Amino acid sequence: MLRYALGRIGQTVPIALLVTVLIFLLIKLLPGDPASAILGDRATDASVTALRHQWGLDRPIWQQYLVYMHNLATGNLGKSLRYQSPVTEMLPARMAVTFFLVTYSLVLSVLIAVPLALVAAAYRNRWPDQLIRAAMALPLASPGFWVGILFLILFSLKLRWFPAEGYGAGFVDHVRHLFLPALTLSYAFAAVLCRNLRSSLVDVLSTAYVDFARAKGLRRQVVLFRHVFRAALLPAVTLVGVRLTYAIGGSVVIETVFAIPGLGSWMVDSILARDYVVVQTLTLMFALGTMLINLTTDLIYPLFDPRLRMG
Amino acid sequence: MPIGRVFISFVIAVALAGSLFGTAGAAGYKNVIVFGVNRAADNLDPVTQDANPDIWAFMQIYQQLVRVNVKGDGFAPDLAERWTVSPNGKTWTFYLRRDARWSNGDPVTAADAAWSLQRAHDLDGPWQWAMEAVQAMAATDDHTLVITLKEPWAPFLSDVSLFSSSILPAKVFRSAKAEDIAGKPVGSGPFMLTEWKKGDELVMKANPSFFEKGRPRTAELHIRYIPDDNNRMIALQSGDLDGIDYPPFSQVSVLQRDPRLDVQLNPSTAVSHVMLNVTQAPLNNAKFRQALAYATDRAGINKGVCYGACVPATSFMPLTTQYFNKGLKAYTYDVEKAKQLLKESGVTTPVTLTAVLWSGAGDPLTTTTLLKGMWAQIGVTLNLAPLDRAAATQRMRALDYQVYVSGWTNDVPDPSELANYEFDFVTAKSYHTGYHSPQMDKLLADGMRELDPNKRRQIYYQIQDLAIQDSPLIWLYYAPYTIAINKKMHGFVQMATGPWLFKDVAVEQ
Numbered sequence: 001m002l003r004y005a006l007g008r009i010g011q012t013v014p015i016a017l018l019v020t021v022l023i024f025l026l027i028k029l030l031p032g033d034p035a036s037a038i039l040g041d042r043a044t045d046a047s048v049t050a051l052r053h054q055w056g057l058d059r060p061i062w063q064q065y066l067v068y069m070h071n072l073a074t075g076n077l078g079k080s081l082r083y084q085s086p087v088t089e090m091l092p093a094r095m096a097v098t099f100f101l102v103t104y105s106l107v108l109s110v111l112i113a114v115p116l117a118l119v120a121a122a123y124r125n126r127w128p129d130q131l132i133r134a135a136m137a138l139p140l141a142s143p144g145f146w147v148g149i150l151f152l153i154l155f156s157l158k159l160r161w162f163p164a165e166g167y168g169a170g171f172v173d174h175v176r177h178l179f180l181p182a183l184t185l186s187y188a189f190a191a192v193l194c195r196n197l198r199s200s201l202v203d204v205l206s207t208a209y210v211d212f213a214r215a216k217g218l219r220r221q222v223v224l225f226r227h228v229f230r231a232a233l234l235p236a237v238t239l240v241g242v243r244l245t246y247a248i249g250g251s252v253v254i255e256t257v258f259a260i261p262g263l264g265s266w267m268v269d270s271i272l273a274r275d276y277v278v279v280q281t282l283t284l285m286f287a288l289g290t291m292l293i294n295l296t297t298d299l300i301y302p303l304f305d306p307r308l309r310m311g
Numbered sequence: 312m313p314i315g316r317v318f319i320s321f322v323i324a325v326a327l328a329g330s331l332f333g334t335a336g337a338a339g340y341k342n343v344i345v346f347g348v349n350r351a352a353d354n355l356d357p358v359t360q361d362a363n364p365d366i367w368a369f370m371q372i373y374q375q376l377v378r379v380n381v382k383g384d385g386f387a388p389d390l391a392e393r394w395t396v397s398p399n400g401k402t403w404t405f406y407l408r409r410d411a412r413w414s415n416g417d418p419v420t421a422a423d424a425a426w427s428l429q430r431a432h433d434l435d436g437p438w439q440w441a442m443e444a445v446q447a448m449a450a451t452d453d454h455t456l457v458i459t460l461k462e463p464w465a466p467f468l469s470d471v472s473l474f475s476s477s478i479l480p481a482k483v484f485r486s487a488k489a490e491d492i493a494g495k496p497v498g499s500g501p502f503m504l505t506e507w508k509k510g511d512e513l514v515m516k517a518n519p520s521f522f523e524k525g526r527p528r529t530a531e532l533h534i535r536y537i538p539d540d541n542n543r544m545i546a547l548q549s550g551d552l553d554g555i556d557y558p559p560f561s562q563v564s565v566l567q568r569d570p571r572l573d574v575q576l577n578p579s580t581a582v583s584h585v586m587l588n589v590t591q592a593p594l595n596n597a598k599f600r601q602a603l604a605y606a607t608d609r610a611g612i613n614k615g616v617c618y619g620a621c622v623p624a625t626s627f628m629p630l631t632t633q634y635f636n637k638g639l640k641a642y643t644y645d646v647e648k649a650k651q652l653l654k655e656s657g658v659t660t661p662v663t664l665t666a667v668l669w670s671g672a673g674d675p676l677t678t679t680t681l682l683k684g685m686w687a688q689i690g691v692t693l694n695l696a697p698l699d700r701a702a703a704t705q706r707m708r709a710l711d712y713q714v715y716v717s718g719w720t721n722d723v724p725d726p727s728e729l730a731n732y733e734f735d736f737v738t739a740k741s742y743h744t745g746y747h748s749p750q751m752d753k754l755l756a757d758g759m760r761e762l763d764p765n766k767r768r769q770i771y772y773q774i775q776d777l778a779i780q781d782s783p784l785i786w787l788y789y790a791p792y793t794i795a796i797n798k799k800m801h802g803f804v805q806m807a808t809g810p811w812l813f814k815d816v817a818v819e820q
Contacts (some may be wrong), residue, residue, distance in 0.1 A: 032701030037709055038353070040361035041717070042437035042732070042739065048708075050435065082353050083509045084490040090509055149541050156549040164546035165347070165537050214720075259347075259537035259546075261511035269510055269538075271353065274701040 008298050012291045019287040020072070023280055024065050033057075034081050034274035055081060068280065078277040082270070087281050090266075095285070097167055098262035099257070102247045104178050105185035106240065112186065113193035120194070122224065126186035133198075136191040136238045144250060148184040150258045155180055165259035181258040185250050196239055202231040234301070241297030246288040341818040343531040344800070346811070347543045347555040351510050351536035357477035358430060361437040363720070365807055366474050368513055368534060370810040372498035373477035376405050376424060376456070381695075382582060383631045383807025384724050386468055388411050390419060390478055390499065391456075396758045400463030400762050405471075407454040412520035413480045414503035421450035426459070426481035428471075436437035438475035440598045440731070440738065444759075463762050469725035474810075501527040501814035503540045507630070511536055527814040528802065547572070547795055553818050554796035554803065556811075559673065560618045566795050573798050576620055576791035580629035580721035584784045585619075585666070585682070588713050594664075598656035600782045604642045605649035607682065613788050624786035626775045627733055629719075631807050632789040634771035641779065649689045660690030666714035667706050670697035675716040678787065701795060707743050715743075718790075722808055726771050731755055734778065746783035 016277070035051040036043060052058050055068065071078055077087040120129040139147070156164040168177035204210060205228055213223045252264035262281055272277035299306070350364040357369055376391040391405040402440065411419040425448045432442035444464035449457050451624045460467065470476065479684075483497045496504055501523070502515035513534040517527045533554070537543040544562060548569060558566055558574070566574045587594045587603070594600060609623035622630065625641035629805035653660065666682070668675035676697065683693040698706065706712050721729055731738050735755050736747040754774050761767045796803055 020566075022425065030702070031705060032699065032703075033705045034701070036704050037701035039359075041704065041707075041743075042361045044437065045708075045741075047435045079490075080509075084354065084493050085509065093508070149545075152542065152545045155553075157545050160549055163551050164549050165542055165551060166535065257539050257542055259535070259539065259724065261508060261543055265538075266510055272700055273353075307382075 005299055006231060006304075008295055010178075012295060015291060016284075016288060021065070022285060023283045023287075024068060025061075027276055027279055027283075028061055028064075030274070032274050034276055038082055040166045072284075080270075080275055080278050082273045082275045082278070087278055090304065091281070091285075094261060094263050094266050097260060098248070098251050098255070098264060100174055101178050101182055101251055101260065101262060102244065104175070104182035105189070105247055106244060108182050109186040109190040109193055109243075112190035114196060116190075117194045117197035117201060118224065118229075120198045120207060122220075124202055124205075125154045129198075132194070136194050136309075139191040141189045142188075144184050144188065145253050145257050147187065148181070151180045151184055152258075162203060167260055167262075178260070181254045181260055181280065184257075185247055185254050189247070192243070193236060197232060199235050200235050201228060204228045204231045237300055238297060241293055241300075244293045248286055248289055319798050331782045339555075339820055340529070341820055342529065344529050344554075344813060344816055344818055345533045345535060345536040345552050346813075347535050347546055347552040349538060349540070349543065349557045352513060352534075355504070356489070357479070357491045358434050358438065358475050359436045359493075367388065367810045369477070369496060369498075370440060370474055370500070371502040371515060371532065371813060372496045372500045372504060373473070373474070373479065374411070374500045375472055375476050375478060376407075377472045379387075379469075379472050379724055379806065379808050381804055381806050381812075383578070383721070384633065386472055386724075389472075390424070394468075394500075396439050400525060401460045403458045403460070403467060403471075405456045405458070407456065408522065409454055410522045411499050412522065413483070413497055413499050414518040414520055415480070415483070416520055417480065417482065417498060418453075419478065419480075419499050420453045421456040422453070422751060423481045424456045424478045425450045426485065427479045428476060430479075431475050436475070438473060440468040441473045441475055452812060454757050461758065463760060465762055465767060466725040466727040469723035469728070472540060473723055475753055480691070502532055516538075521814075523814070528817040529813070532813050544795070547797065550797070552797075553800045556792070556794055556795065558793050558795045560616065560620050560793065561673075563618065563793060571798055573800075575794040575796070575805070578631060578807050579790065579792045579796055579809065580631055581718055581792070582624055582627065582629050582720075582792045583616075583678070583716075583718040583787045583790060584624070584627070585678075585787065586707070586712075586715040586717055586742055586744050586784050587782075588710055588715075588745060589783050590710055591713065593656070593658040593662055596658055597781055598652050598654050599658045600785075601642075601780075602649045602652035602656060602689060603686060603691065604782050604785050605645045605652060605692070605784055606686050607642070607787070608644040608685050609642075609787055610644065611685070612678060615681045616674050617788060617790060621788040621790045624788050627778050627784065627786050628726055628729060628771075628775065629721055630789055631724070632721060632729070633724050633770045634726050636772045636775050639772075639775055639779070642785075645704075646688050653689055661692060663692045663694060664688065664713045665694045666716060667696050667703050667712040668716040669703050671699065678716055679714075710743065710745055717742075720809055724808075726774075727755075727759055729775055730758065730771065733784065736776070741783055744783040746781065748781060749775070750778055751781070780820050 035048045039048055039051060056064060079086050116132050122134040123129045128280055152164050155162045162180050163177050168174050210223060210227060213227050251262060252267055255262045255264035256268050263285065267282045339716060348364060352364045352368040354360050354365055357373055360366060374389045376389060377386050378389040380387045390407055390411055392408045394405045396403050407421055413419060428448055430444060432445055444460045444467060445458055446461045447459045451457055480497050484492055494507065501518055501521050503518045504513060505516045506514040515532040517530050537546060540559050544558055544566065546552045547555045563574055566572050566692060587600055589595050613619060613621045613623050626636060626639050628635045666679045668679050679695050684694050696702040707715050719729060733742045734746060734751045741747065754770055758767060758770045761770055792805055794805055800820035801817050804812040
């Protein structure tokens with residue numbers, strides 16, 4: 001188990017290094033110059049040149065990369081070109097928002113998907129199952145930014161249950177402010193999760209050991225929760241892992257639609273302003289986050305499937 | 312299913328919790344104004360910034376010696392209660408009010424003013440031209456500032472009223488780092504910055520030392536960045552926000568139907584135009600440019616882009632600018648005349664041009680799409696090249712474009728700022744078109760030095776005529792500022808130069 005874990009962790013290091021090179025080159029390939037983007041249309045040529053020099057943008061790319069890596073290694077993430085304040089100063093608050101949002105959306109997905117999947121599997125091919133399956137096909141076909149607006153119109157504008165934007169202050173306020181964005185982010189995933197969980201539940205329900213458990217007189221609920229549910233959960237865990245990485249990507253759109261001050265909206269703004277320093281750091285964060293989630297998923301498997309513990 | 316029940320009760324609990332929150336203030340008014348904006352402020356240094364979100368934010372915090380009046384056609388006292396100019400037009404004396412204080416409680420002195428204007432004079436930035444005429448500044452006592460000019464300078468009062476001529480506390484900033492001036496402003500205006508969540512929200516509190524007693528009326532002002540137009544409108548309609556800027560023209564009539572809202576189309580100094588790169592054929596041919604200008608249906612663009620809320624442009628100048636010529640012989644929409652000019656120009660059709668525009672913004676896309684149809688009638692094919700802002704700006708600055716969609720807003724009522732930017736090659740390659748005319752240069756120089764208002768008027772009339780004739784840009788329409796506020800918000804004013812005034816605002820609960 002320990003060797004398995006160490007092996008998986010070891011693999012992430014070269015990938016992370018490769019990611020830094022890719023990020024660095026990709027952003028330099030983009031046309032558009034941060035100095036003129038930040039100084040604006042009316043800036044003089046002299047001031048643009050001076051700013052490019054000050055930021056080291058007139059140096060060869062490999063030198064810029066070495067400086068970047070040196071800074072990274074010493075924990076210096078640099079200063080936002082746009083705001084002139086250290087990225088490390090702005091990062092924790094933004095990261096907390098996105099972490100809250102992604103976790104919240106995951107919790108909502110599970111809260112929606114698990115009960116529905118259980119009902120659908122228990123009533124397989126009867127009307128509750130048909131209804132749930134039909135209803136779950138709908139979210140898969142509707143894009144998040146559009147559904148987000150519909151939720152806003154229904155829950156914020158008409159019913160006034162939830163605020164339309166922002167993050168709020170304090171835990172309860174965060175839960176309230178992030179409900180609609182988390183729901184938008186989670187509902188499509190809930191559909192996938194529900195269908196996936198239903199089919200693995202159905203598979204497990206038709207195995208011999210379930211028949212045996214029923215035959216020895218265990219009640220239906222006991223069989224479902226103690227024997228079936230746990231066995232059906234493994235594919236769902238993989239799915240949750242994969243999906244979490246999507247949720248990080250999805251946060252880019254959803255945070256912009258709902259004006260949430262997280263990493264995603266910061267990323268969009270920084271790309272538009274060619275704030276290289278921030279874009280580099282955030283892409284790295286997203287990449288590391290994705291790798292961390294994959295790693296965690298891999299490390300969680302053995303908890304559900306004892307066969308993997310041997311490896 | 313028990314889990315299902317838990318979920319439903321969770322949703323209900325969250326919804327109930329939601330209704331318990333809200334801002335409450337004394338005497339039936341809210342303590343906090345929450346205003347939603349479409350672009351976030353980056354940097355609050357008055358001297359280095361040229362973007363409206365920055366300017367409009369720091370204008371809540373800083374004052375100038377003199378300010379532009381609300382209509383945008385004259386001046387009112389600000390930190391200076393009065394001023395005089397010597398008969399030769401070269402010595403200006405400003406008498407500062409004695410009750411003005413910084414938000415840290417210290418008095419505002421003439422030495423602060425001298426230091427601030429000197430900084431605006433010395434620092435290389437987009438507004439350095441405003442202090443160009445200054446030879447020397449000196450505080451003769453705590454409340455008197457004397458400025459000597461190199462030569463008589465007609466737009467000087469305009470220049471002093473510009474936001475880049477904001478007065479900063481010398482003691483606080485003299486040896487401060489650039490990022491402190493950018494991020495921790497200290498001013499004498501109605502509000503002071505207490506918290507800045509960058510890219511999210513500016514939190515301002517009433518400046519307790521503000522000289523106008525009883526102002527601002529509301530204790531806190533939150534300027535919140537909400538980039539998505541739909542979200543900003545929904546947040547206003549659902550009561551989360553008290554007001555928003557820039558609801559899109561397409562939504563103005565929808566919002567007007569909401570009885571709780573006051574939708575304002577405020578007079579602005581905005582001019583929308585397309586720039587033509589006159590350094591390349593065929594756009595180096597004046598007759599060809601005139602043909603394009605005649606083939607442009609400004610009324611049609613107003614209908615398509617502004618839903619009729621704008622005014623078709625006649626001059627390069629905004630309507631409210633001093634010396635705007637109402638009787639100007641402007642371009643009409645005349646396809647026949649355009650065809651004739653095209654023939655005279657010697658340019659052979661079909662011609663293909665490419666327009667660079669900002670992607671993701673609706674108005675430039677609609678404008679160029681309409682232009683494509685209009686210009687096609689005279690045999691000019693317009694291709695569209697949407698690029699993101701940074702990439703487009705880089706192409707524009709490098710004169711690596713043919714047609715570029717852009718716009719202008721005045722910062723002062725005087726015409727010289729815009730006229731120089733638009734037609735003086737040295738200032739900004741004539742608005743990055745590459746246009747260069749000795750006749751125009753002479754007129755621009757005269758316009759800066761002529762002190763007799765009538766003679767000056769004639770100069771700017773001639774500039775407008777010559778601009779029409781040479782047409783390095785095609786002026787399309789004058790757009791109002793769109794604002795939507797809750798009717799419970801009273802006392803809100805937007806200046807014609809753009810900034811909002813929040814000091815008189817009170818929001819009913």
